[in-house]
Amino acid sequence: MAKTANSPKSFESAIAELESIVQEMETGNITLEQALEHYQRGAGLLKYCQETLQAAEQRVLQLENGALAPLDNPEDRRSPE
Numbered sequence: 001m002a003k004t005a006n007s008p009k010s011f012e013s014a015i016a017e018l019e020s021i022v023q024e025m026e027t028g029n030i031t032l033e034q035a036l037e038h039y040q041r042g043a044g045l046l047k048y049c050q051e052t053l054q055a056a057e058q059r060v061l062q063l064e065n066g067a068l069a070p071l072d073n074p075e076d077r078r079s080p081e
Helices: 011-027 032-065
Strands: none
Touching: 011 032
């Protein structure tokens, strides 16, 4: 996921920008050219978000297969009093 000059700073900033684009497009107060530019930017942001989520999912899966294995805690086996 290479960062370019137009890349969002973070996943959260990309989501916020997408929400703003959607709101502006829903008003219907923009020109066709602006709508096309917004659509293109939104598509790029969506792709960024999808790639970010996929990378996060891969990290979680790696952790689950290794470091996140449940520990055997003797207190967990105690019977309730």
